[in-house]
Every structure is written in C-alpha cells, then in structure tokens.
Amino acid sequence: MELPPRPKLYDFHGVSMTNYFTDNWDNVQNFKARPDDILIATYPKAGTTWVSYILEMLCFGHSERQNLVPLYERVHFLEMQIPSFPSVVELNKMSTSPRLIKTHLPVQFIPKSFWEQKCKIVYVARNAKDNAVSYFHFDRMNMAQPEPGDWNSFLQRFKEGKMVFGSWYDHVIGWWEKKQSHSKLLYLFFEDMVEDTGRELDRLCSFLEVSPSAEEKDNVRERVQFDNMKKNNMTNYSTDTVMDFKISPFMRKGKVGDWKNHFTVNQNEQFDEHYQKRMTETDLKFRTTI
Numbered sequence: 001m002e003l004p005p006r007p008k009l010y011d012f013h014g015v016s017m018t019n020y021f022t023d024n025w026d027n028v029q030n031f032k033a034r035p036d037d038i039l040i041a042t043y044p045k046a047g048t049t050w051v052s053y054i055l056e057m058l059c060f061g062h063s064e065r066q067n068l069v070p071l072y073e074r075v076h077f078l079e080m081q082i083p084s085f086p087s088v089v090e091l092n093k094m095s096t097s098p099r100l101i102k103t104h105l106p107v108q109f110i111p112k113s114f115w116e117q118k119c120k121i122v123y124v125a126r127n128a129k130d131n132a133v134s135y136f137h138f139d140r141m142n143m144a145q146p147e148p149g150d151w152n153s154f155l156q157r158f159k160e161g162k163m164v165f166g167s168w169y170d171h172v173i174g175w176w177e178k179k180q181s182h183s184k185l186l187y188l189f190f191e192d193m194v195e196d197t198g199r200e201l202d203r204l205c206s207f208l209e210v211s212p213s214a215e216e217k218d219n220v221r222e223r224v225q226f227d228n229m230k231k232n233n234m235t236n237y238s239t240d241t242v243m244d245f246k247i248s249p250f251m252r253k254g255k256v257g258d259w260k261n262h263f264t265v266n267q268n269e270q271f272d273e274h275y276q277k278r279m280t281e282t283d284l285k286f287r288t289t290i
C-alpha cells in the first residue's frame with residue numbers, strides 16, 4: 001500500500017493526535033455501542049494486542065478463523081482511519097457477540113454510547129519508562145506514525161505529552177479516575193500480566209463472567225505467551241503493510257525493565273523528578289521492575 005509521508009502531530013481538543021485517528025471523528029463519536037460490546041482501552045504500547053488475544057480466546061475459544069484472519073481485523077480499532085484497514089463503518093456491521101473493540105482514546109474522548117450501554121471495559125496500563133521505550137521503537141518502524149527523532153528528544157516529547165494520543169500521565173490517570181464512576185471497568189497492569197499471566201487471566205474470567213475449564217485456561221496461557229504470539233503471523237502484525245520489521249519487530253521484547261537498556265543515568269534522574277511532580281495528586285502506582 002502506498003502511504004503518504006509520515007503524519008504530523010496536531011492539537012485536537014487539547015490532545016496531540018494525527019489525522020489517522022481524527023478523520024472519522026463524527027462516525028466515531030456517534031458509534032452505537034451494544035450492551036455486550038467489550039472495549040479494550042490502552043495508551044499505545046501498554047499491552048493492547050496481548051489482552052485482545054486473551055479476551056478473544058476467553059470469549060470465543062480457539063477457532064480456525066484465528067489461523068486465517070489477523071487479530072487487528074478480528075478486534076477492530078475504533079478510531080483508526082487508514083486505507084485498507086477496517087474502520088468504524090465495518091465495525092458497525094460486525095455481527096459477533098460480543099464485539100471486541102480496541103481504542104487508544106483518552107477517557108474524555110470515548111463515545112458516550114459506551115457509558116450509556118454500561119459496556120464492560122478492560123484498561124491496561126504500563127509503567128511510563130517501558131511504555132516510552134516501546135513507543136519509541138514503534139514510531140521508528142511504523143510509517144503511519146510521526147517521525148520519532150532520536151531517543152533523547154523522543155523522551156522529552158513523551159514527558160510533555162507530545163505523542164499520538166497525548167500525555168501518558170493524563171491517559172493513565174484519567175482512566176484510573178473513571179473507575180470510581182464506571183463499575184464495569186477492569187484496570188490491569190502490564191507488569192502484573194508479565195509477573196503472573198495465570199492470575200490475571202483469572203481476574204479477567206471473573207470480570208467477564210466466563211468459566212473456562214483448567215485445560216482451556218492452560219491452552220490460553222500457552223497461546224498468549226510472548227514467544228508464541230511472536231511466531232504467530234496472525235498476532236505479530238507481520239501482515240501489516242505500514243510497519244517495517246527490518247527496523248524493529250512489533251513483538252519486540254515483551255519485558256518489564258527494558259528501559260534500563262535505554263535510559264542514561266541523567267535521563268533517568270530527570271525523568272524521576274518530572275514523574276514525581278506529575279503523579280503527586282494520584283494514588284495510582286506503577287512498578288518499573290518486577
């Protein structure tokens with residue numbers, strides 16, 4: 001697919017965005033959620049693909065379709081408008097029940113029908129340092145993202161929230177606060193999923209009110225392991241034409257603590273100082289190592 005030059009960030013109602021995620025805004029905002037829709041919400045690179053695959057298997061089990069159709073066509077990306085990828089228009093026609101829908105929107109941009117229909121929402125958050133590193137490599141290899149520049153300038157922009165989908169801080173805190181008013185919101189952490197995938201699977205099962213057998217759960221755990229998802233062409237994005245795997249793979253490392261291989265001592269000190277200031281008002285806590 002011929003893509004135009006990399007998109008530019010611009011301010012969209014106070015959040016940095018690119019046109020790929022705002023071009024279809026009216027259709028997205030008027031989206032009619034159904035009560036059984038399940039929304040998977042994340043800041044980019046927090047574990048969306050991982051939790052999408054887990055949810056799909058918990059809801060539908062393993063099916064032949066999973067060997068034939070890429071995950072990004074099975075779990076639609078609500079706000080994305082890129083030629084040749086399914087958009088909100090196809091999502092409207094999707095007949096599965098439940099529909100699994102992915103979004104990176106900050107909480108204030110979520111179409112109101114999701115709240116009106118009291119849909120279940122799974123939010124995954126990842127510690128800021130690893131999230132920034134993962135985002136940097138993603139922006140290097142994804143031609144539909146703005147140029148990342150060098151790591152130091154990228155990290156500076158990350159702190160300032162000049163990223164597609166805006167500030168990490170605003171995103172994770174905004175969704176954390178939403179938990180107070182929307183009881184059907186499960187807030188998960190990438191670090192917990194790495195530490196004990198089985199335990200987080202159990203939390204998801206109770207949230208979804210599904211009871212797979214022990215064997216089915218083992219099967220899910222096996223399939224969603226990093227190495228297996230990396231080998232699986234339907235989950236590793238190798239069929240996605242906007243990504244250049246020669247620069248970096250989508251399934252890159254899948255670890256907690258890779259930030260230590262990227263941050264200099266100085267960058268780390270400055271980051272910590274900035275982080276403390278931004279996180280003083282919240283009781284939301286992250287782990288940067290496990």
Ligand code: PPS
Nearest residue numbers: 044045046047048049050134225226251252253254
């Ligand atoms: S996206 O583009 O926003 O949808 O990306 P997203 O899926 O949210 O995040 C990609 C990162 O998640 C890692 N990943 C996993 N880690 C551990 N286990 C499993 N199964 C798994 N699947 C995806 C992926 O490798 C990216 O993280 P990094 O740190 O870049 O490796």
